[in-house]
Amino acid sequence: MSDKPTDAPHPPPTGSGGGRPTLSRQEFDDLFAAVRTWGRWRPADRGAWNRVTEDHVRRAAALVRSGVVVPMALPWNTEPGPDNRRPALHYMSDLGDVEAPEPATHKDFIAVDYHGKSVSHLDALSHIAYRGQLYDGRAAREVVDAGGARFGAVSALGPLVTRGVLLDLPAALGVKWLEPGQAVHADDVIAVERALDVTIGDGDAVLLRSGHFRRRRELGAWDPDAASAGFHVDAMPLLAERGIALLGGDGDSDVRPSPVDGVHSPVHALAIAAMGVPLLDNLDLEALSAACAELGRSAFLLVVAPLKVPGGTGSPVNPVAVL
Template sequence: MGPNPVDDPGPGPAGTGDRTAVSRREFDALFEAVRTWGRWAPADRGAWNRVTAEHVRRATAAVRSGKVVPLALPWNTVPGPDNPRPALHHMTDLGDVESPEPSTHKDFLAADYHGKAVTHLDALCHVAYRGRLYDGRAAEDVVGAAGARFGAVSALGPLVTRGVLLDLPAVLGVRWLEPGRAVHAKDVAAAEDALGVRIGEGDAVLLRSGHGRRRGDLGAWDSAAASAGFHVDAVPLLAERGIALLGGDGDSDVRPSPVDGVHSPVHALAVAAMGVPLLDNLDLEALSAATAEAGRYEFLLVVAPLNVPGGTGSPVNPVAVL
């Protein structure tokens, strides 16, 4: 049984929402309020240190049907307004007969994956604010041409924890949130109530805005300029709950940004202040249908990034297990 829709607090027919402006001074105060520098060792695992073996055990014990839902977008090699640097895929061997048999077929993959078209994980070395990475490390001291010596994706390893889906279109009774619709702390609380789930310590929180459904129906747009996502006022609630991972079918940030001079303020708060890795560009449409059918919005989440020493992140194919 699905959620009971609640009134969309945003104005406009499709809920364009309120991106209440935040000054740079207010943002800097918020950054200080949620930052967790010096809290954990090893520091370059950041908030992922919250996820213990007991967290994983509880997450696996929550599996009931065994239904597996992949969460990655298809590898996107087609240029578009949301894909200015398309991923590459070409064949390097078309089955030429070798001696001895068998013949083989081989292909090549490459991507400038930090963008809007490839499902990927952001490591802690990916985002700096005022020149500082998570834990106060100076970005210029630890990130260079050979990669990062702190906060690399190789420090994270496979990520396994309880996932929580905040399915805002299902809660609001709309097909999608319009680009620019901000998700505030009050929206997160209302979604928890409507979906019958509560965010807890060590959780991965995934925000569905309906981005994929809108793109499928209306076509691609420049989502770097306009997208639904979290307003910065939702971050203290997520910090208070002790989340370990944040993601969505966009990149978590509402755009245009509500903070003057900060294009991706949720990135800055989550990664650089809180040490929370991000999952960007998920496909959450099948998960939305599966959670609605199951009548529950929690699941086991498994994310296995590539082991890239010094890497700022990795393309991933996360899976949810219900």
């Protein structure tokens, strides 16, 4: 399985737009049933992370050749904006100015409502319910309450070490970024694999770069709930067939507006609630894109270590790629 670009030309992906809904609710329900993996693994609340074995970890570790380390978290964002409606908090709780024995200490406090568009975070399996059910058919009302989640909590996941694959759509298309609302279809995924000579496989973590944060830095912020590039639902059967363990990107993986009538985040529903695949949202993939281009590869060792929050529906996180 190669991860180096070839010299042979390949047809470029189309990166066609999302636009109006293209799937009915019934068609979506049929798709949900087709990719569902309920009852496949134990413990069930680790979902597709159960795919990753010691062999997967060893194969991923063998990808480390240059020693380049690339973190992917966004800076802690305390500034309000169209894509940061609930800014994070950061203030000093100790400035070392209280008379006390040496040494003086400096302490700070941080807090965040991280499920949004401005914090790099992991969605655990308790984050999404579809038609009242979490992954594995658990009734959301029975296992999630004001005290947190008793099934599918982020504390059940633990760290993930596996092979990461960067689907760099702008690099494959020869553009700076995908425009908000631009959808990535199954055919686009296959075309990018051919263009970058990389094949998504069992236990892989797939990261989609749309160029979101390059666009934001050059043109300014916008409301990604209204329009953002991401996967069309027709890409999910392909990713399910490949046996991925994790899905993420520089957006939240969903193309917006949604292509499914009455479902605002269909990729979330399919990945988390049907397939048991946690999601990584709001990653800064610009440095990883540059490193992959310089080294001529699109696969790497990926390390994801969420906070161990009992009952938590996810966690802020700083995924790290090692090439």
